[in-house]
Amino acid sequence: MANKETRQLSSFQRKWHHILFEGNSTQGRIFDIILLLAILTSVAVVMMESVVPLQRRYEHLFHLLEWIFTILFTIEYIFRIWCSYQPKKYIFSFYGLVDLLCILPSYVEAMYGNTHFLLTIRVLRLMRIFRVFKLIPFLDESKYLVTAIQRSRRKIFVFLFFILLFTMVLGTIMYVIESGKNSDFTSIPISVYWAIVTLTTVGYGDIAPITPLGQAFSALIMIMGYAIIAVPTGIVTVEMNKIHRAETATSKSCLGCSATGLDADSQYCKFCGTKL
Amino acid sequence: MANKETRQLSSFQRKWHHILFEGNSTQGRIFDIILLLAILTSVAVVMMESVVPLQRRYEHLFHLLEWIFTILFTIEYIFRIWCSYQPKKYIFSFYGLVDLLCILPSYVEAMYGNTHFLLTIRVLRLMRIFRVFKLIPFLDESKYLVTAIQRSRRKIFVFLFFILLFTMVLGTIMYVIESGKNSDFTSIPISVYWAIVTLTTVGYGDIAPITPLGQAFSALIMIMGYAIIAVPTGIVTVEMNKIHRAETATSKSCLGCSATGLDADSQYCKFCGTKL
């Protein structure tokens, strides 16, 4: 693959590569903070543009700001390609595509004007928010959280699968109980939606049972939801505890067999029997 | 009991028994995945049939799909009986009855047409969802969750019993406070339903206090609910921690110094250096 070929960069390009892609130097950190502020401001502008009264009043200001950000992000995008050791790899990476999709909508809008897909195109500019996630790995705390979530991932997915099947059963029972008497429970999917709203303790109240049996049954669901919420919490807590214990684990090491991670109260290496 | 008699099966039957009932071979896993997809699709069809606009538009398609699934599941059901070592045991087992109830409704509907019980009969087809639970034990994660829940079961039941009694007391007090001034609190059972909705933090808002005293009292209930939710979470977390510790538990003991509780991967006693 051409992606594997590593380009030769000039020292100027190498310096910028360091700033743009690594971010653990002082200059890199300053660039990241400026970028973060630019992203958040541009996201705020797109959001405010969707508010009709604000849009009417500040239309020209929003338009101007939008173009300033588009041009800035375009320059940054071109710079990133130019400074990359493997430009193709960057362009087709997840963040490379996000970077491109963040600047395209403005150009498309400028070219085709008031098209039918205008709203969707405008909203695409909000993909800029994904660029913030790129900066998150530099936070130490996020590593801890990401590790805990990653390790709990499979258990939580199985749990959520259980919950989905469970809410289908609950929704169907509720449909049989309420349909005919209550105009809210019009179909099974709506009843399943209601069961999810209730079991997760969200409780909008847009759909609510009115028959005594339905109310008794939904009281049962709520009480179950109150107990079930304990399961993901338990999973994550245990995983976090594991990580914490692994971090504080006493790591006596053996001179005989170079084993590491031995218990703090070991007197002999448990692998080769050497006295520590 | 006749159930105890074990039939002799031909090698062809034995092979299918393996695929249908055990599912840890490659063929068994493929069959399970196909079955899972068929079950989920048939469940989706039954759900969509309950949505009036979709039902009107795709009536014939739904009818066709329903018969395809019914015939497929009937073939599977007959096959399961034919391949079973103890057919009677299978037929009268929980999953055997579920398998039968999943195909019966379509035949009943075909025979009796538009009867009064049509809705209930149709909904019975959704029992197919229980067939998915049969496939769950093959997931490793589910064992962990099921063990944690089983061990917490008694404590959580006692806790929920407490909560039920507690909500009865709260509901009654609220009935005395609000009835007469608020048309929502018509009876004690309704007030208990409201107390459950509030304590579990669901909060539909279909019934809400309007008197100052009632609002103060419900604020108190909410704050208590906020603290009480900690109890099932604590129970489940402790149980999961126990399981985790048991998994990593040290189960070797030393013959030299009688030390117990050595790590499972120890080759030498960490206290006296004796080879285990």
Add this chain to the structure above:
Amino acid sequence: MANKETRQLSSFQRKWHHILFEGNSTQGRIFDIILLLAILTSVAVVMMESVVPLQRRYEHLFHLLEWIFTILFTIEYIFRIWCSYQPKKYIFSFYGLVDLLCILPSYVEAMYGNTHFLLTIRVLRLMRIFRVFKLIPFLDESKYLVTAIQRSRRKIFVFLFFILLFTMVLGTIMYVIESGKNSDFTSIPISVYWAIVTLTTVGYGDIAPITPLGQAFSALIMIMGYAIIAVPTGIVTVEMNKIHRAETATSKSCLGCSATGLDADSQYCKFCGTKL
């Protein structure tokens, strides 16, 4: 005090004392189960009596059942006094007063008929539910829960006191933001009630912010509530963990100084130095 005097009971009274007050014999357990069913049925009757349509239809049945329960509980009450070693102590104990208050309302109603306080008097019969709590200590699981809650009690009270002060601050800020523009936020107490409803994630929706600033501020409260709910859960989990660890603690004991509760991996008593 006269309460300290212990009566001499006949062997018949002693036998009944055993059944009525101790409940760890077979007869005592049977009596407790019958009593539990009687209490729950009588509570269900009082609850259903408050539902207007049921009350109209089954008035005579409810009246009859009420008198049967009243007479049964009266006999039980007299029996308890008669079998008690210290009758006065029982009469003025919490459960003695509850037992009395459970039977009084029916007699008061019979004597004074349709008085103004009828509703309150009738509702007092629901105090029977407190009698169920008397039976709970016989459940092993409840001990565990009660211990965990008792030990967390002080921490949770301090936490709830914090939360109350915090919701007062939040409610006041919201009152300044929304009052004048939103007819829901009529006063500071109502705003504090709203802050509690929001922070505890109940969210009735009877009072909801409508100004953009108010919505932004309430979004902030919700996110804080999402994080704050972790605190009581953490408290209870840690306490339950402590209890669990204390239960499974390895209790090697020393022959030299009779010390107990030594670590499982101890080779010498940590108090007197005797080799174990």
Add this chain to the structure above:
Amino acid sequence: MANKETRQLSSFQRKWHHILFEGNSTQGRIFDIILLLAILTSVAVVMMESVVPLQRRYEHLFHLLEWIFTILFTIEYIFRIWCSYQPKKYIFSFYGLVDLLCILPSYVEAMYGNTHFLLTIRVLRLMRIFRVFKLIPFLDESKYLVTAIQRSRRKIFVFLFFILLFTMVLGTIMYVIESGKNSDFTSIPISVYWAIVTLTTVGYGDIAPITPLGQAFSALIMIMGYAIIAVPTGIVTVEMNKIHRAETATSKSCLGCSATGLDADSQYCKFCGTKL
């Protein structure tokens, strides 16, 4: 700085300094309890004054009470300055400013009468509630809670930052799905507000999805919210566990065999029997 200069106080001033600022003597505790009651009563008065019917009825009583509290707190404020070793330091400290702001509104109101900012000025009197926080450090339990929260602080902030970005993404997707069909989702900020209400399981119901796709998507958000709530709980529980373990931590080590991590109450090394 002038703040560093420590004044000479008379023995009378020193005695009052002890009572006002330290609060661990009997007199100090009595003063704190009286002050706490005065603060809570004055807060209750300000709150009740905002309720229109109460305000009309008890206007004169509220006015009188307000002046009594203002004069009392003014005397206390002057006393605190007079008894302080470094008056300037106290005046410009956080609690010094709070103490001043608690008494100023009444004087401002008296001078300028019914001004436009009357409401805001009156509400400022509720800052008195912050004075209660000053008394909290004297509770042992609060130290434990404050430590646990402080240690979890950074992790929880990173988590809440994730959640905010996440709800922006969810709100934007929902805006694309529902806008045009649902009059509730008028702009992206409103949709983000809805996403926060849903993810945190508050669920007011003032804004609710009506399209099938929107309902399916919000069901997904709810189920995610159900799992995500586990993260802050896990963080706090692990931190509390750490504190608990540190409190009971073993801090003795043996000179004979260099064993570390022995129980704090050990008198002899449990591994080699050496007297510690």
